[in-house]
Amino acid sequence: MKAFWFFTLFILLIPFVVHNPYYLNVLAFVGLYFLVTMGLSVFIGYAGQISLGHGAFYAFGAYGSALLSIYTGWDPWLATFLALVFTTLGAWFLGFFILRLRGHYLVMATLAVNLIVYFLLVEMEEITGGVSGLPGITPYCIFSYCFDSDRRNFYLIWAVALFFFWGLLRLLSGRIGRELKAIKASEQAVRALGIPVLRYKVATFTFSAFLAALAGALYAHYLTFISPKSFDIFYSVEVVTMVLVGGAGSLWGALLGSFFLTPLPQVLSFFEEYKDIFYGAILMLILIFCPEGMVSLKLRRFLRR
Amino acid sequence: MDFLILAQFLLAGLSAGAVYALIALGFGVVHNATGIVNFAQGDFLVIGAFVAYTLLVSWGMPYWVGFLGAVLVSSLVGLFLERGILSRARSKEVLLLVFITVGASIFLRGLIKEIWGKRPLILPPVEQGSEITLGPFRMDPQYLWIIGVAVLAFALLHFFFRYTMWGKAMRAVAADREAAALMGIPVPWVVAGSFALAGALGGLAGVLVGPVWPLSFESGVHIGLKGFAAAVLGGYGSFGGALLGGFLLGLLEGIGAYLVSSYKNIIAYGILLLVLLVRPQGLLGRETEERL
Numbered sequence: 001m002k003a004f005w006f007f008t009l010f011i012l013l014i015p016f017v018v019h020n021p022y023y024l025n026v027l028a029f030v031g032l033y034f035l036v037t038m039g040l041s042v043f044i045g046y047a048g049q050i051s052l053g054h055g056a057f058y059a060f061g062a063y064g065s066a067l068l069s070i071y072t073g074w075d076p077w078l079a080t081f082l083a084l085v086f087t088t089l090g091a092w093f094l095g096f097f098i099l100r101l102r103g104h105y106l107v108m109a110t111l112a113v114n115l116i117v118y119f120l121l122v123e124m125e126e127i128t129g130g131v132s133g134l135p136g137i138t139p140y141c142i143f144s145y146c147f148d149s150d151r152r153n154f155y156l157i158w159a160v161a162l163f164f165f166w167g168l169l170r171l172l173s174g175r176i177g178r179e180l181k182a183i184k185a186s187e188q189a190v191r192a193l194g195i196p197v198l199r200y201k202v203a204t205f206t207f208s209a210f211l212a213a214l215a216g217a218l219y220a221h222y223l224t225f226i227s228p229k230s231f232d233i234f235y236s237v238e239v240v241t242m243v244l245v246g247g248a249g250s251l252w253g254a255l256l257g258s259f260f261l262t263p264l265p266q267v268l269s270f271f272e273e274y275k276d277i278f279y280g281a282i283l284m285l286i287l288i289f290c291p292e293g294m295v296s297l298k299l300r301r302f303l304r305r
Numbered sequence: 306m307d308f309l310i311l312a313q314f315l316l317a318g319l320s321a322g323a324v325y326a327l328i329a330l331g332f333g334v335v336h337n338a339t340g341i342v343n344f345a346q347g348d349f350l351v352i353g354a355f356v357a358y359t360l361l362v363s364w365g366m367p368y369w370v371g372f373l374g375a376v377l378v379s380s381l382v383g384l385f386l387e388r389g390i391l392s393r394a395r396s397k398e399v400l401l402l403v404f405i406t407v408g409a410s411i412f413l414r415g416l417i418k419e420i421w422g423k424r425p426l427i428l429p430p431v432e433q434g435s436e437i438t439l440g441p442f443r444m445d446p447q448y449l450w451i452i453g454v455a456v457l458a459f460a461l462l463h464f465f466f467r468y469t470m471w472g473k474a475m476r477a478v479a480a481d482r483e484a485a486a487l488m489g490i491p492v493p494w495v496v497a498g499s500f501a502l503a504g505a506l507g508g509l510a511g512v513l514v515g516p517v518w519p520l521s522f523e524s525g526v527h528i529g530l531k532g533f534a535a536a537v538l539g540g541y542g543s544f545g546g547a548l549l550g551g552f553l554l555g556l557l558e559g560i561g562a563y564l565v566s567s568y569k570n571i572i573a574y575g576i577l578l579l580v581l582l583v584r585p586q587g588l589l590g591r592e593t594e595e596r597l
Binding site (some may be wrong): 241289 | 578
């Protein structure tokens with residue numbers, strides 16, 4: 001836990017050193033990605049399944065909250081709360097059906113969910129604004145204090161992310177963490193012990209979907225503009241890649257993966273035309289030579305509480 | 306008149322289905338050898354089509370050269386993906402290997418963009434300018450070429466898997482890797498051969514579809530996903546399943562395009578989801594997966 005408090009201090013101090021709004025924007029996005037990857041890391045690392053459909057939940061959070069607040073004029077906090085409730089219930093319901101599928105079939109089913117949501121966002125133009133997007137989303141406000149700058153959103157996003165990070169670290173070091181680890185080690189043995197495996201899988205799936213939706217809502221009210229392109233399957237692939245590059249099943253791995261891959265495309269834009277080639281090559285190299293992710297490099301001993 | 310339009314859509318759907326089936330077979334061959342999903346499969350198609358474009362349009366070669374060149378180059382890319390990259394991975398965990406192919410796909414897309422540019426390219430058709438008319442029914446002969454060549458390829462593959470030494474070796478590796486190795490089958494070469502075959506199938510699909518669909522460097526992702534969906538729909542890794550899934554998905558799309566064209570993708574993927582909920586192993590898949 002010491003590492004966690006050091007990290008919190010580090011995040012708190014960043015805006016005092018970094019004043020450039022563009023860098024703060026990138027760092028706020030690291031926080032948004034981290035929210036999604038920490039949930040996915042538990043789902044992938046412990047339940048041992050992949051979802052390439054979390055872009056759909058990210059979209060539900062963002063569009064749900066934005067549309068509710070635009071069409072009803074409700075306060076963004078309330079709209080976000082309702083969007084999260086609906087998305088979580090939906091994910092839970094979907095999870096019970098979809099998590100009976102295995103391996104490639106589950107990958108395809110989650111991809112299909114994401115593709116359908118994406119095409120719906122594009123096609124239902126009268127409601128969602130279609131490809132040209134949905135402008136005019138109001139930012140979160142507490143009385144007259146509005147989260148309308150990069151710096152304020154940086155703090156808001158990281159406060160939420162750190163809260164869940166802290167909670168998950170505590171949770172995984174307890175009984176639930178042990179049971180999840182056991183499921184990963186041997187599903188049959190755990191089932192024989194009477195632990196409801198499917199229920200655990202559905203729970204981790206639902207929780208990761210909730211975090212993705214939360215990140216989506218924070219994203220929508222931060223940028224005040226959303227378009228379907230941010231919620232396509234490339235997003236889903238990107239977050240899973242972050243989890244694997246960082247190290248699946250480790251929250252610190254999810255953090256490292258988010259910190260490394262979020263700014264990478266911007267950094268690589270230095271190479272202009274060649275940036276995709278470099279990005280692909282870097283991904284392959286990490287996954288080939290460092291299969292347990294970046295956490296396994298040197299930091300592991302230090303981070304192990 | 307309406308019926309004629311529907312027939313046009315069905316023909317287009319069938320030819321799309323043939324392409325999806327070719328890609329689905331590519332997914333299946335790789336899966337049977339290694340157990341992974343190769344997300345670069347769609348990029349093989351684009352590489353095949355663009356190599357053919359260079360040979361046919363830029364260098365003015367005859368059609369059969371373009372054809373062979375496309376198949377050869379994309380099968381070499383497949384071979385390199387296995388020998389040069391995947392076989393070097395420190396961990397053979399399926400999930401990691403799958404995401405190495407995701408990295409490979411991004412890399413290949415970047416490379417394609419570098420070589421052939423961002424503009425969509427369209428191949429010249431096999432037969433220039435001739436349109437087949439049957440009474441009031443007109444069609445592009447390229448559709449018939451696609452379906453005909455694909456069916457010929459399926460027949461050859463069937464023959465290959467049944468009667469040749471290499472085909473039998475691939476099936477043996479798919480059935481039981483260790484036992485195959487004990488029988489003296491060079492498993493690493495069979496695995497490499499599977500990737501080359503998957504590449505060749507992708508390249509073939511690319512040359513066939515290049516004259517009808519304008520392809521750009523990113524097209525591989527969405528066409529590849531359709532092929533993946535076809536493979537899952539039919540039953541992953543099964544030969545008959547790939548054909549059934551491919552043609553079914555193509556027809557569904559054709560009918561969907563006839564009814565509400567902008568919702569065709571939603572319909573296709575929606576039906577796929579429904580099928581999976583009822584039959585989690587795909588249409589022809591068995592509980593213990595049937596393989597090629």
